């Protein structure tokens with residue numbers, strides 16, 4: 001069995017001529033990592049590097065295990081979005097057991113489970129992790145910039161955040177069997193349906209959930225209105241975007257085909273069967289990072305990288321199938337005045353539109369009697385390979401397995417959401433650092449702004465490197481000779497400069 | 503008519519001639535922790551989980567014949583401490599990852615760990631390297647979880663008359679083997695309908711492709727702690 005030992009920092013050090021700055025730890029990003037800023041001789045930020053500590057053990061760990069164990073086991077990858085891994089694996093293994101069309105009950109129970117996960121994750125991210133920055137300001141007292149501070153200053157917002165999340169968790173519990181690490185999806189279907197009572201219980205709350213989700217969208221819009229320059233420009237950079245879209249181009253978190261657009265919104269690829277993902281996407285390895293850098297193969301690593309997640313999805317799709325979220329999508333698209341919106345802070349807006357869509361979708365599903373059906377699994381001609389894709393809260397998640405005749409997994413490849421966003425996060429940090437780094441002076445303001453930029457992407461750093469543990473993040477500055485000349489750290493409670501000696 | 507009885511934790515426990523302490527307790531609905539004991543098989547007293555104190559001496563309840571007037575201590579902190587230590591040793595010797603194990607909720611080892619309030623493994627994990635045997639078309643062997651209870655050995659030998667399984671090695675090196683030159687289950691006469699395919703108290707001998715079809719939370723020991731299911735047959739549970 002694989003050992004879970006890992007060092008705090010093991011990324012290869014760069015002996016180049018650039019100075020470096022590293023941030024430590026990035027509070028309120030789920031999971032941890034490390035940022036190095038490389039300065040050129042004129043003290044300009046030339047590059048930003050988000051380092052993640054390696055744990056590549058997982059793909060190995062899964063090899064030699066029976067395939068039916070995989071959807072349960074992959075949830076150990078990540079304490080943040082276990083349901084997404086659970087479902088992506090189950091979808092890949094549907095193909096292995098020849099389940100090309102799931103019974104409606106299975107498909108809808110899974111969709112409900114996944115939508116519950118989107119709702120709870122988006123609520124957690126916006127209310128608990130991001131609203132303190134957005135409501136108090138990036139430079140406000142760090143001791144107050146947390147959910148406790150929000151509860152004191154904006155008790156109603158904090159309460160809604162907590163209850164939205166709890167509702168999503170309850171949906172997960174009823175579909176997956178447990179709040180975390182459920183076992184509801186099995187290759188070929190699910191192992192439980194919902195009773196009418198369970199549906200009625202959720203239905204009693206769903207209209208309130210929809211109302212609060214609408215208010216959350218309004219809240220983000222008010223923030224944009226209050227400081228359009230900040231929200232439209234902070235850390236902004238142009239890039240391609242990637243997501244799956246559902247049938248007839250609608251926003252679909254659970255299933256669909258891959259679509260990529262360029263920075264101007266022009267279609268680069270569409271209708272790509274996820275089983276051909278390897279033709280669409282390549283991954284580059286860089287010596288200083290264990291997290292790979294995916295890019296669109298046809299364009300190449302220089303210009304082929306792309307954003308995933310809410311900002312990509314809401315702009316990649318042609319429509320949203322639920323009316324309230326669709327109206328909000330229109331307003332969002334209009335805000336771009338004919339151009340795609342690339343601003344990292346717009347992720348929050350898109351995320352809340354998605355949360356509203358999730359709430360509306362849950363309502364529709366709960367009214368569907370298929371949820372209480374009896375036919376739970378199916379199977380067909382056995383295959384040796386399967387690729388599952390899902391839009392996890394943070395973006396496109398791909399699971400790929402090969403399974404031998406003896407039912408054991410022989411190959412596993414995962415591309416997780418945060419890895420797709422690797423280059424975009426580096427780019428956002430670079431933009432912010434260029435704007436806010438003053439000479440060689442590490443300031444708390446810089447630290448805060450870098451954190452805010454990374455947080456927009458809602459990265460889950462632990463699963464991006466398949467880590468089973470925690471990794472603190474640091475900011476470090478090195479001079480041309482490779483000597484550390486500055487270091488800065490922040491804790492969740494307070495962001496205070498740490499020792500600045502090398 | 504037999505009025506013979508012993509004192510179990512201070513209370514009279516009647517028994518019939520020839521019964522072991524375990525059998526007498528089971529009839530009366532009293533739980534004595536056990537792992538290698540199975541009512542359908544001749545007891546062999548190897549796991550020592552059922553250790554009780556009879557007239558001041560540590561004995562295995564599954565093999566010890568009940569005697570008139572015997573004073574037996576069962577549910578005491580001292581004995582449960584020792585049992586918990588035995589469980590902890592079993593956990594670290596194998597690879598027992600309950601959260602992703604398909605036997606979770608139907609596993610005797612896990613149920614005992616809950617019953618005896620084992621909160622940590624306490625000892626250092628061995629992490630032994632034990633590849634699974636997936637050669638058989640219908641049955642998977644995951645040796646990572648074997649607790650060497652020999653129930654499969656006994657079932658295959660005494661009921662199926664096939665002698666598919668055996669223990670090999672000694673001491674800490676003791677392990678389960680498949681009696682075939684290749685060592686693979688596919689090269690034996692083993693079949694899913696064998697008794698030995700259905701006796702493993704933990705997650706070693708598993709019907710393939712069933713995995714998590716029975717929801718977690720609806721399984722035997724999810725519904726009721728093992729201490730309240732004395733004498734019930736596996737499979738008699740209601741489910742949910």
Ligand code: SF4
Pocket residue numbers: 647648649650651652653654655678701702703704706707
């Ligand atoms: S395989 Fe199961 S039944 Fe056989 S010895 Fe191991 S634990 Fe006991």
Ligand code: FES
Pocket residue numbers: 535536537538539546547548549550551552553562563564565
């Ligand atoms: S149950 Fe008595 S020794 Fe194992």
